[in-house]
Amino acid sequence: MKVAEAVGRALYAAGVGQVFGVVGSGNFHVTNAMIAAGARFVAARHEGGAATMADAYARTSGEVAVVSVHQGPGLTNAMTGIAEAAKSRTPLIVLAAEVTEPRSNFYVDQEALAHAVGAVAVRVTSAEEAVEQTCGAVRLAVRERRTVLLNLPLPVQASEVPEGALAQAAPPAPRVAVEPDAAEVRSLAELLAQSRRPVFVAGRGARGARETLEALAEHHGALLATSAVARGLFHGNPWSLDVSGGFASPLAVELIQGADLIVGWGCALNMWTMRHGHLIGADATVVQVDDDPSALGAHRPVHLGVTGDVQLTARRALEAGGGVRREGYRSPETGAGLASRLRWHDVPYEDTGTRERIDPRTLGIALDEILPAERVVGVDSGNFMGYPTMYLSVPDEKGFCFTQAFQSIGLGLATTIGAALAQPDRLPVAALGDGGALMSAVELDTVRRLGLPMVVVVYDDEAYGAEVHHFGPDGHPLDTVRFPPTDIAAVARGYGFEAVTVRTRADLKAVADWVAGPRGAPLLIDAKVVADQGAWWLEEAFRGH
Numbered sequence: 120m121k122v123a124e125a126v127g128r129a130l131y132a133a134g135v136g137q138v139f140g141v142v143g144s145g146n147f148h149v150t151n152a153m154i155a156a157g158a159r160f161v162a163a164r165h166e167g168g169a170a171t172m173a174d175a176y177a178r179t180s181g182e183v184a185v186v187s188v189h190q191g192p193g194l195t196n197a198m199t200g201i202a203e204a205a206k207s208r209t210p211l212i213v214l215a216a217e218v219t220e221p222r223s224n225f226y227v228d229q230e231a232l233a234h235a236v237g238a239v240a241v242r243v244t245s246a247e248e249a250v251e252q253t254c255g256a257v258r259l260a261v262r263e264r265r266t267v268l269l270n271l272p273l274p275v276q277a278s279e280v281p282e283g284a285l286a287q288a289a290p291p292a293p294r295v296a297v298e299p300d301a302a303e304v305r306s307l308a309e310l311l312a313q314s315r316r317p318v319f320v321a322g323r324g325a326r327g328a329r330e331t332l333e334a335l336a337e338h339h340g341a342l343l344a345t346s347a348v349a350r351g352l353f354h355g356n357p358w359s360l361d362v363s364g365g366f367a368s369p370l371a372v373e374l375i376q377g378a379d380l381i382v383g384w385g386c387a388l389n390m391w392t393m394r395h396g397h398l399i400g401a402d403a404t405v406v407q408v409d410d411d412p413s414a415l416g417a418h419r420p421v422h423l424g425v426t427g428d429v430q431l432t433a434r435r436a437l438e439a440g441g442g443v444r445r446e447g448y449r450s451p452e453t454g455a456g457l458a459s460r461l462r463w464h465d466v467p468y469e470d471t472g473t474r475e476r477i478d479p480r481t482l483g484i485a486l487d488e489i490l491p492a493e494r495v496v497g498v499d500s501g502n503f504m505g506y507p508t509m510y511l512s513v514p515d516e517k518g519f520c521f522t523q524a525f526q527s528i529g530l531g532l533a534t535t536i537g538a539a540l541a542q543p544d545r546l547p548v549a550a551l552g553d554g555g556a557l558m559s560a561v562e563l564d565t566v567r568r569l570g571l572p573m574v575v576v577v578y579d580d581e582a583y584g585a586e587v588h589h590f591g592p593d594g595h596p597l598d599t600v601r602f603p604p605t606d607i608a609a610v611a612r613g614y615g616f617e618a619v620t621v622r623t624r625a626d627l628k629a630v631a632d633w634v635a636g637p638r639g640a641p642l643l644i645d646a647k648v649v650a651d652q653g654a655w656w657l658e659e660a661f662r663g664h
């Protein structure tokens with residue numbers, strides 16, 4: 120057996136069942152070996168899409184995924200998606216063929232590329248060590264939550280592995296949950312017991328810990344919020360504030376600002392989630408719980424940092440808590456406010472729509488009603504991005520996939536494909552700007568080919584709205600960021616989609632008809648949106664750079 124085949128089989132034996140990619144000569148055999156072993160392969164049309172599909176799949180399924188690329192340009196095409204995954208600490212294997220001869224056309228320093236974007240580089244160096252090195256890469260991805268580039272040099276791929284080499288391939292032991300220090304747990308329990316208006320802000324690290332956090336919050340009368348990446352975690356809980364940060368509703372902002380104790384659970388408490396600290400009251404005590412000690416206080420000072428797994432720490436704090444259950448922040452008045460005024464849907468606004476263009480808020484409210492609630496929403500970057508995040512509700516934390524750590528446009532469609540494949544029973548909804556949609560349009564082909572029953576919503580302002588709203592008010596020329604109309608519905612039909620151009624609320628009838636069935640083809644909604652005003656969450660983005 121050649122190394123290429125052994126590596127593919129070893130990856131499958133190590134627990135990787137899903138591979139995305141664009142296949143060229145250099146990764147042909149290794150990818151086929153994964154498929155022969157039992158893995159599912161999805162061909163993307165661009166490596167950038169493949170990388171992001173794998174990232175979103177890994178995030179949503181909780182399993183390590185592989186993106187397989189050709190040497191050189193296959194890898195450079197994938198770099199934006201790899202940077203996003205690495206910044207998000209997605210356990211992902213980037214399986215890349217590699218040329219080691221600098222005069223080859225395909226040569227680039229692949230190891231340096233990985234380092235440049237925060238990924239770890241590993242190389243298969245010999246036939247003897249190929250299987251162990253492959254399993255080591257998976258171990259690193261799972262245990263350290265890293266995005267790992269596994270370089271497969273062409274000469275090594277062609278060599279023969281020793282007899283029985285695959286016998287040692289096995290899935291890595293899972294990451295061990297970090298037990299918190301007892302003294303730190305005591306301090307946390309004391310702060311909770313003293314607090315009168317506690318708020319929990321849960322991040323990606325809190326996924327899977329819903330019930331324990333809810334129990335602890337109930338004991339101390341805490342309200343529950345999430346960062347954007349964990350949106351949906353407390354869906355349905357009457358004390359949930361939904362998302363904290365730029366997309367938070369006015370009532371959520373008011374209540375978070377009124378907290379006397381904020382506990383971040385597996386959450387960076389970064390400038391987005393805390394609006395540059397604006398959401399933290401002057402006298403509020405801030406606590407952060409994270410199983411990675413380097414995360415504690417990394418974005419803002421905290422009064423107490425607890426190194427520990429979220430679930431374990433919450434459980435220990437519950438055990439240490441004692442005492443009686445308290446009302447805390449859960450007064451009848453707060454409850455009544457949450458029931459009637461929390462949702463963006465409940466916030467009055469003046470509809471700015473015309474016969475030619477729909478108000479994006481009106482669009483969001485209508486789509487939220489029309490589209491089935493069992494959905495998974497992927498969001499691209501741009502001025503529009505708050506609208507789907509604020510108006511489209513999601514059933515749980517797996518219903519929202521937010522690949523925004525690198526703030527790249529063009530990742531939203533591939534994000535939704537990856538998240539959809541991990542949850543085939545849900546309606547996938549991709550929310551894109553016209554800029555991001557046209558940048559990534561090739562993957563409409565992948566949606567159609569896979570038969571995904573996806574709804575793609577394009578918030579089409581015929582511009583890079585983010586830039587228009589940033590520079591327009593100062594009178595700068597905007598010709599570089601405005602475009603003549605593109606018939607994106609026609610583009611989608613070319614890829615085999617059903618498509619509708621939406622200018623008014625009434626045009627959404629076509630969406631309701633599609634939902635009613637049989638959903639034989641995916642649907643693209645080219646929503647010509649009003650673009651008079653910049654979204655205020657964007658101001659935050661420009662402040663933060």
Ligand SMILES: Cc1ncc(C[n+]2csc(CCOP(=O)(O)OP(=O)(O)O)c2C)c(N)n1
Pocket residue numbers: 500501502503504526527528529551552553554555556578580582583584585586
């Ligand atoms: C890959 C990449 N290129 C450029 C940018 C800068 N940028 C940020 S938002 C944006 C405009 C996006 O336009 P569109 O998708 O139509 O969304 P809109 O802002 O109009 O709502 C651009 C070009 C970026 N973030 N990422």
Ligand SMILES: [Mg+2]
Pocket residue numbers: 501552553554578579580581582583584
């Ligand atoms: Mg736009």
